[in-house]
Amino acid sequence: MPYNRREFISFLGKAGLGALTIPPFLISCGNTATPTSDKKLSDEQLKKLKDLVFEGLSPSNQDDLLLAKGLDYQMVIKWGDKISDKDTFGFNPDFTCFIPLDERNPKDGLLWVNHEYANPFFVADFNNHANPPEKRTKEQVDKEIYNVGGSIVRIKEEHGVWKVVNNDPHNRRITGHTPIPLNWDAPIEGKSEIIGTNSNCSGGITPWNTFLTCEENYQDVFGDTLYDENNAATRTPSIWGWEQFYDYPPEHYGWVVEVNPKDGKAQKHIALGRFAHECCTLYELEDKRVVAYSGDDKKDEHLYKFISSKPGSLKEGTLYVADTINGKWLALDWENEPVLKNKFKDQTEVLVRAREAAKLLGATPLNRPEDIEIDPITGNIFVTLTNNKPKGDYHGSILKVEETEGKFDALTFKASTYLAGGKKNGFSCPDNLAFDLSGNLWMTSDMSGDAMNRKGKPYMPFKNNSLFVIPRYGKDAGKVIRMASAPRDAELTGPWFSPDGKTLFLSVQHPGEQTTDKNNPTSKWPFDKDGIPKPAVVAITGDLIEKLNNLNQIEV
Numbered sequence: 001m002p003y004n005r006r007e008f009i010s011f012l013g014k015a016g017l018g019a020l021t022i023p024p025f026l027i028s029c030g031n032t033a034t035p036t037s038d039k040k041l042s043d044e045q046l047k048k049l050k051d052l053v054f055e056g057l058s059p060s061n062q063d064d065l066l067l068a069k070g071l072d073y074q075m076v077i078k079w080g081d082k083i084s085d086k087d088t089f090g091f092n093p094d095f096t097c098f099i100p101l102d103e104r105n106p107k108d109g110l111l112w113v114n115h116e117y118a119n120p121f122f123v124a125d126f127n128n129h130a131n132p133p134e135k136r137t138k139e140q141v142d143k144e145i146y147n148v149g150g151s152i153v154r155i156k157e158e159h160g161v162w163k164v165v166n167n168d169p170h171n172r173r174i175t176g177h178t179p180i181p182l183n184w185d186a187p188i189e190g191k192s193e194i195i196g197t198n199s200n201c202s203g204g205i206t207p208w209n210t211f212l213t214c215e216e217n218y219q220d221v222f223g224d225t226l227y228d229e230n231n232a233a234t235r236t237p238s239i240w241g242w243e244q245f246y247d248y249p250p251e252h253y254g255w256v257v258e259v260n261p262k263d264g265k266a267q268k269h270i271a272l273g274r275f276a277h278e279c280c281t282l283y284e285l286e287d288k289r290v291v292a293y294s295g296d297d298k299k300d301e302h303l304y305k306f307i308s309s310k311p312g313s314l315k316e317g318t319l320y321v322a323d324t325i326n327g328k329w330l331a332l333d334w335e336n337e338p339v340l341k342n343k344f345k346d347q348t349e350v351l352v353r354a355r356e357a358a359k360l361l362g363a364t365p366l367n368r369p370e371d372i373e374i375d376p377i378t379g380n381i382f383v384t385l386t387n388n389k390p391k392g393d394y395h396g397s398i399l400k401v402e403e404t405e406g407k408f409d410a411l412t413f414k415a416s417t418y419l420a421g422g423k424k425n426g427f428s429c430p431d432n433l434a435f436d437l438s439g440n441l442w443m444t445s446d447m448s449g450d451a452m453n454r455k456g457k458p459y460m461p462f463k464n465n466s467l468f469v470i471p472r473y474g475k476d477a478g479k480v481i482r483m484a485s486a487p488r489d490a491e492l493t494g495p496w497f498s499p500d501g502k503t504l505f506l507s508v509q510h511p512g513e514q515t516t517d518k519n520n521p522t523s524k525w526p527f528d529k530d531g532i533p534k535p536a537v538v539a540i541t542g543d544l545i546e547k548l549n550n551l552n553q554i555e556v
């Protein structure tokens with residue numbers, strides 16, 4: 001049952017309203033996730049938290065990035081901007097992650113940005129709406145491949161303005177053409193180093209301060225390999241047809257990729273399984289082993305967690321999948337699971353075909369698990385389930401997972417619906433989540449462009465995709481309050497707080513995506529002279545964010 005407001009407040013009360021726990025490794029990087037120590041708020045701080053007012057926006061279909069009172073934004077970087085003499089910022093930003101170069105200075109650091117996919121209409125001048133369909137060239141596909149992956153850019157805040165340090169030696173692109181080694185002993189489809197990363201949706205950060213970028217809808221660019229009941233394989237075609245020019249195996253994609261901010265070196269973590277990874281959220285145990293949560297954003301797919309057997313390893317350990325009905329984590333362990341041994345030839349094949357292995361074990365199908373965050377106060381794990389239209393779930397929900405005794409390496413848990421999407425709660429299709437330093441939960445929505453603002457569709461009342469906050473304290477605790485409204489066709493993605501909590505980085509992905517005529521785009525945001533919509537990353541600051549931050553002058 002979803003929580004109502006009263007229950008939400010009492011649920012918060014369980015941990016004691018005066019206790020604020022902040023994870024040491026994440027506070028240094030600006031995001032909260034891992035509860036490791038209790039810090040009491042003073043009565044005065046608590047009163048300020050309770051008195052804080054969030055004045056929300058009404059739903060809007062205006063073609064602009066609208067912000068609630070107390071918030072301002074500035075453009076940090078947009079598609080096509082030069083980051084160095086040889087590279088430009090890629091298309092469709094999603095996950096963002098900021099790591100300061102020096103922990104003592106939260107205003108100077110490296111920003112990682114995922115580039116999820118490249119709309120060929122804008123990036124390669126390929127009209128995918130043409131009738132009869134046009135054929136695309138290798139040159140066009142190369143442009144698309146360059147515009148996906150990720151960017152590392154050094155950014156600095158001076159006099160309240162965030163700026164990219166152009167040509168900083170750290171600035172670089174990882175693209176669909178970058179060679180990347182596999183962190184695994186066995187080759188995959190004959191290779192131990194593969195070409196490129198793509199479909200980079202959300203991600204995460206490691207306790208050792210590296211970026212994690214997650215390969216989600218890889219099947220859209222190189223297709224997939226499907227197996228029938230006799231275990232016979234068929235290669236399916238992709239939507240974007242890159243395989244017509246580059247015959248890369250689909251098995252080389254669908255992984256969690258780790259990127260070192262300092263030198264850009266990347267590796268793919270096979271032990272975390274292959275599926276449409278939305279994100280990867282890490283928790284570091286006391287003995288330095290890590291637990292990694294990740295959802296498979298596809299209808300009726302699953303929620304996974306990896307528990308390492310060695311400190312700081314994303315290779316040695318066991319991958320589990322959730323049976324949310326019985327509250328059990330089921331091991332994808334070829335050696336000890338006869339049902340897996342009968343079907344697959346070894347553990348590598350189990351990881352490559354994780355979805356099939358999960359189903360054989362009895363994993364629970366979920367309604368598109370997307371982002372995952374760990375509540376910094378209670379340690380509960382929140383998972384957005386965006387929707388499952390064929391099952392009649394149009395608006396999605398947020399799932400709450402409570403590990404047994406609060407132990408992240410537990411093999412049992414309790415799952416319940418924390419908040420359901422829909423008219424009553426004022427949001428639909430939850431996607432990204434982020435906790436601020438006061439423990440308020442921020443959330444973005446992802447209604448698809450072809451359904452938003454369409455008469456007769458269930459998404460009409462919600463208008464444009466938005467950013468919401470669910471306050472933790474005060475009279476509005478547990479309410480869903482709209483804090484930003486996206487430009488037309490866009491989705492707001494990748495919310496990430498700077499280490500001092502004073503900036504919220506946010507991506508504006510795919511404005512004007514439904515455009516079929518460049519002379520008449522459905523969005524013109526950010527209103528450049530050329531009139532072409534451009535996906536971008538913005539920095540949200542302002543009085544409200546300052547107030548949230550000032551409430552947290554506590555020692556950690």
Ligand code: FEO
Binds near residue numbers: 201297
């Ligand atoms: Fe790329 Fe699941 O959103």
Ligand code: CA
Binds near residue numbers: 201202431493
């Ligand atoms: Ca997403």
Ligand code: CA
Binds near residue numbers: 371372373432434495
């Ligand atoms: Ca997140």
Ligand code: CA
Binds near residue numbers: 370386431446
């Ligand atoms: Ca999504």
